[in-house]
Amino acid sequence: MPKQKLVLILGTALALITAFLVKIWMDQQRGIIEEAVKLQAAKQEERFMVILFAKAPIAAGDYIEPADVEKKEVPERQVLPQSVTSLDRIQGMVAIADIMQGEPITITKLAFPRGATGLADVTPVGRRAITIAVDNIASLAGMVKPGDYVDVIVLISVPVQLADGSKMADNRVIPLFQNVEVLAVGQSTVGAGKRRAGRYTQDQSQEAQASPLITLSLTPQEAGLLAYISEQGKVRLVLRNPSDSKMEPLQITSLESLLKYLSPQTEGPQMPQPKDYVDVYRGLAKEKVPLRD
Numbered sequence: 001m002p003k004q005k006l007v008l009i010l011g012t013a014l015a016l017i018t019a020f021l022v023k024i025w026m027d028q029q030r031g032i033i034e035e036a037v038k039l040q041a042a043k044q045e046e047r048f049m050v051i052l053f054a055k056a057p058i059a060a061g062d063y064i065e066p067a068d069v070e071k072k073e074v075p076e077r078q079v080l081p082q083s084v085t086s087l088d089r090i091q092g093m094v095a096i097a098d099i100m101q102g103e104p105i106t107i108t109k110l111a112f113p114r115g116a117t118g119l120a121d122v123t124p125v126g127r128r129a130i131t132i133a134v135d136n137i138a139s140l141a142g143m144v145k146p147g148d149y150v151d152v153i154v155l156i157s158v159p160v161q162l163a164d165g166s167k168m169a170d171n172r173v174i175p176l177f178q179n180v181e182v183l184a185v186g187q188s189t190v191g192a193g194k195r196r197a198g199r200y201t202q203d204q205s206q207e208a209q210a211s212p213l214i215t216l217s218l219t220p221q222e223a224g225l226l227a228y229i230s231e232q233g234k235v236r237l238v239l240r241n242p243s244d245s246k247m248e249p250l251q252i253t254s255l256e257s258l259l260k261y262l263s264p265q266t267e268g269p270q271m272p273q274p275k276d277y278v279d280v281y282r283g284l285a286k287e288k289v290p291l292r293d
Contacts, residue, residue: 047076051083058099064090082107085245091124129183130223131215149240152177156233175250184215
């Protein structure tokens, strides 16, 4: 009898120990799974950017050719400042320092060749230089410089037909173009010897800062559209970060869209649908009586 009790006690103790060890193992596995799920979710939520890398070594003084670069998608947190996101932005530029194979291309290692100081020289192939007259507001208080990239929006009045058939003028803000290069401000252009550490250092005289003329790089069709619409309304420039070339889907802004943005309408309570019958109670019994026209 004492032996049986001892065996029973030992068996119970071993069962408890086994259950405890199994629980510890299951907790560890649950923790591993939860960590893997969190890591996968973090990877899915992480934002990526497409930037240019050197496909082959580029020596100082060499022109940047399309065959020398390739696009790669990298996490946004790993993108170096002044990284180039579009080949159009560096067309016609040369390396001012050696760029190793596999190295991300940054604007700090590029410049226009000496002598390319005229407007025609810095206008990219296939594009047109078009000059618009701007005021102090449109030029961001004179802070827009050659080499910057801007979005172009226009404030224009359009005729709107009312419900009674009459017409009225309604002001609209139309996003016209995005990611447009500024080729010149006044007579100051994107030129050699004026680019330092990825920034354009221009003539800081009062005349240059107060210039009412800004020259943009557009396609032939875009240039025609801008020439037409600049005669119909007011043009505004929106400055972009030099590393940002992302195109955003933009909507036309009107008084209606402004009011919706300021006071978004919430859906009201759903009205019950009319029934085609009525409930008639006779004592404790309920009867459905159909309605007749």
